[in-house]
Amino acid sequence: MKVTTVFVWLKRFNALLPSLILLIGALILAWAAMTSNQPPTPAPKTVVAPGQAEILTSEVLELRRLDADLNLGPRTELLKVVSKMKSASAYDSAEIRNLVFVSDDSEALKWVFPGQAQVLISVHPLKTSGNEVKAIYVESVAKSSKEKASGYQLSSIYLVSANGSVLKQVLSEVDEVISRRNDEHKLRLIYQKQNTVRMAQIDMQDFRVLADRELAKMSELNK
Numbered sequence: 001m002k003v004t005t006v007f008v009w010l011k012r013f014n015a016l017l018p019s020l021i022l023l024i025g026a027l028i029l030a031w032a033a034m035t036s037n038q039p040p041t042p043a044p045k046t047v048v049a050p051g052q053a054e055i056l057t058s059e060v061l062e063l064r065r066l067d068a069d070l071n072l073g074p075r076t077e078l079l080k081v082v083s084k085m086k087s088a089s090a091y092d093s094a095e096i097r098n099l100v101f102v103s104d105d106s107e108a109l110k111w112v113f114p115g116q117a118q119v120l121i122s123v124h125p126l127k128t129s130g131n132e133v134k135a136i137y138v139e140s141v142a143k144s145s146k147e148k149a150s151g152y153q154l155s156s157i158y159l160v161s162a163n164g165s166v167l168k169q170v171l172s173e174v175d176e177v178i179s180r181r182n183d184e185h186k187l188r189l190i191y192q193k194q195n196t197v198r199m200a201q202i203d204m205q206d207f208r209v210l211a212d213r214e215l216a217k218m219s220e221l222n223k
Helices: 002-036
Strands: 059-065 076-086 091-105 118-127 133-142 155-161 167-176 176-182 186-195 196-203 209-215
Touching: 059 091, 076 167, 091 196, 118 155, 133 176, 167 186, 167 196, 167 209
Parallel strands: none
Antiparallel strands: 059 076, 076 091, 091 118, 118 133, 133 155, 155 167, 176 186, 186 196, 196 209
């Protein structure tokens, strides 16, 4: 009796097999048609920097919010400009190239750096004890430099006023910023440059370098 039942089910399965093959083939063709009709991934919308030709290139610039909490008031906002490089059919995120101020009082973006030849590796607000933003601290490296191939780059330190009207380089050729703190009056940076550890004090009103002195030599620290 069991053998007879097995033969009956095998006979039914063989009768249904052509229909199953046709159904699977139809599903495959339908899926292929749906995927082929999908539009290609669109290129990201790019912002055109001043003096830059509006042409399609392998690199585009996009506006993004800053990672740091930066409250400049209800009428002004600071955004970062991120470059994206085209790889095959996709665009991969790359470096932060610039900063722009967006204000209710202006129809144009206020670009902080005059060009896109730098990579911003650190952007932080410098706040007072009352949470007022006195300036924006920026650490950058050159986009193209001899040191880039070796993976080692010297950085420059900039201060930007809270409304974007002033950009000033306060330090250059810095190996590493070790410590950073500020109050209403001064910014104090402890940093390494070549074989020395130094401390710089910068006025928070006009960004003048008040002092820049050597604290120790690296050889002395290694003893």
